[in-house]
Amino acid sequence: xxxxxxxxxxxxxxxxxxxxxxxxxxxxxxxxxxxxxxxxxxxxxxxxxxxxxxxxxxxxxxxxxxxxxxxxxxxxxxxxxxxxxxxxxxxxxxxxxxxxxxxxxxxxxxxxxxxxxxxxxxxxxxxxxxxxxxxxxxxxxxxxxxxxxxxxxxxxxxxxxxxxxxxxxxxxxxxxxxxxxxxxxxxxxxxxxxxxxxxxxxxxxxxxxxxxxxxxxxxxxxxxxxxxxxxxxxxxxxxxxxxxxxxxxxxxxxxxxxxxxxxxxxxxxxxxxxxxxxxxxxxxxxxxxxxxxxxxxxxxxxxxxxxxxxxxxxxxxxxxxxxxxxxxxxxxxxxxxxxxxxxxxxxxxxxxxxxxxxxxxxxxxxxxxxxxxxxxxxxxxxxxxxxxxxxxxxxxxxxxxxxxxxxxxxxxxxxxxxxxxxx
Numbered sequence: 001x002x003x004x005x006x007x008x009x010x011x012x013x014x015x016x017x018x019x020x021x022x023x024x025x026x027x028x029x030x031x032x033x034x035x036x037x038x039x040x041x042x043x044x045x046x047x048x049x050x051x052x053x054x055x056x057x058x059x060x061x062x063x064x065x066x067x068x069x070x071x072x073x074x075x076x077x078x079x080x081x082x083x084x085x086x087x088x089x090x091x092x093x094x095x096x097x098x099x100x101x102x103x104x105x106x107x108x109x110x111x112x113x114x115x116x117x118x119x120x121x122x123x124x125x126x127x128x129x130x131x132x133x134x135x136x137x138x139x140x141x142x143x144x145x146x147x148x149x150x151x152x153x154x155x156x157x158x159x160x161x162x163x164x165x166x167x168x169x170x171x172x173x174x175x176x177x178x179x180x181x182x183x184x185x186x187x188x189x190x191x192x193x194x195x196x197x198x199x200x201x202x203x204x205x206x207x208x209x210x211x212x213x214x215x216x217x218x219x220x221x222x223x224x225x226x227x228x229x230x231x232x233x234x235x236x237x238x239x240x241x242x243x244x245x246x247x248x249x250x251x252x253x254x255x256x257x258x259x260x261x262x263x264x265x266x267x268x269x270x271x272x273x274x275x276x277x278x279x280x281x282x283x284x285x286x287x288x289x290x291x292x293x294x295x296x297x298x299x300x301x302x303x304x305x306x307x308x309x310x311x312x313x314x315x316x317x318x319x320x321x322x323x324x325x326x327x328x329x330x331x332x333x334x335x336x337x338x339x340x341x342x343x344x345x346x347x348x349x350x351x352x353x354x355x356x357x358x359x360x361x362x363x364x365x366x367x368x369x370x371x372x373x374x375x376x377x378x379x380x381x382x383x384x385x386x387x388x389x390x391x392x393x394x395x396x397x398x399x400x401x402x403x404x405x406x407x408x409x410x411x412x413x414x415x416x417x418x419x420x421x422x423x
Contacts, residue, residue: 037063039114046404066395159214282313324390365413
């Protein structure tokens with residue numbers, strides 16, 4: 001039997017076919033697109049496995065709920081003992097992990113699925129590296145002790161900073177670490193963190209000298225200036241400082257004329273805003289945040305500074321898109337949110353984190369998700385932040401378990417673009 005179609009019935013069939021095609025396209029897009037907005041890398045310092053290596057937990061963040069979930073095959077060995085700091089390359093293609101007990105920096109290539117692949121390992125110029133940061137052209141590492149023959153925990157000396165030039169990645173090779181820049185003033189590849197007039201040779205590693213203990217590092221987004229927080233452990237109460245350097249085109253450092261700048265009692269963390277106009281340092285001993293304006297690299301305390309923090313503030317982050325800052329307070333187990341106006345900080349609210357938060361970060365894709373790393377709680381607390389008020393809301397199922405004693409955090413956008421999620 002042959003069916004006969006009228007024009008109206010043909011139109012109905014065409015419409016139905018079009019609707020089916022549209023449905024299939026939508027369904028396909030749901031299968032091919034992802035809600036993962038970032039990959040987050042959390043270093044856990046507790047020894048694991050036969051080599052006593054630390055571990056790197058890799059989480060993906062859901063762009064709708066903020067939920068953090070470990071990716072398949074996570075965690076990955078840190079390829080060193082006691083990882084304490086992390087940084088990513090500007091192209092989001094490499095993760096650099098600092099292993100304190102091995103004096104190493106391990107470079108991992110980051111796969112499109114967030115997985116880590118060991119690529120290169122270098123020794124730091126000094127002893128016991130504890131902080132790292134990067135720009136497009138340089139990697140900076142801070143060592144607890146200068147590379148002096150008798151430097152040890154029994155004979156501590158002041159810390160130092162070193163610079164590794166970075167060669168841009170190619171289609172076949174990741175970012176490459178060059179040889180550390182040379183400092184002719186000490187005939188070495190490091191810059192001592194020393195007070196004016198203090199010795200920077202082996203005689204400085206004595207109980208009678210000033211022992212400057214570095215705690216954190218921050219480089220401005222422009223890459224022109226870098227700052228290291230530190231304190232003098234040989235005086236009581238402690239005396240805090242911020243050492244400032246200008247960065248040359250070849251990576252060499254030049255101390256700023258006013259450096260070191262006074263910074264409370266025991267500065268513990270440091271951050272700057274995206275414009276490079278303000279710098280903030282938490283003071284672990286006095287429960288404050290020190291705020292400075294930046295002009296040609298030099299620091300001037302802001303009116304109203306210091307601003308109150310919680311007890312034992314250990315980490316700070318400034319949102320690069322919105323005018324908010326967040327401080328993790330290790331003794332209180334919380335995060336305090338602040339609004340920023342002309343550099344000044346105004347408290348917004350206080351939010352529970354976990355047991356001893358020591359690191360904090362903001363997702364680099366949308367700047368809408370925050371995470372705090374709890375060293376004794378063995379967890380990461382996740383939050384969604386309001387882009388209008390700066391308030392925090394716990395992400396779905398937060399907090400999330402990590403491996404033992406997490407110490408540091410770094411993150412990249414998914415596929416370098418945030419999976420198309422708009423800020």
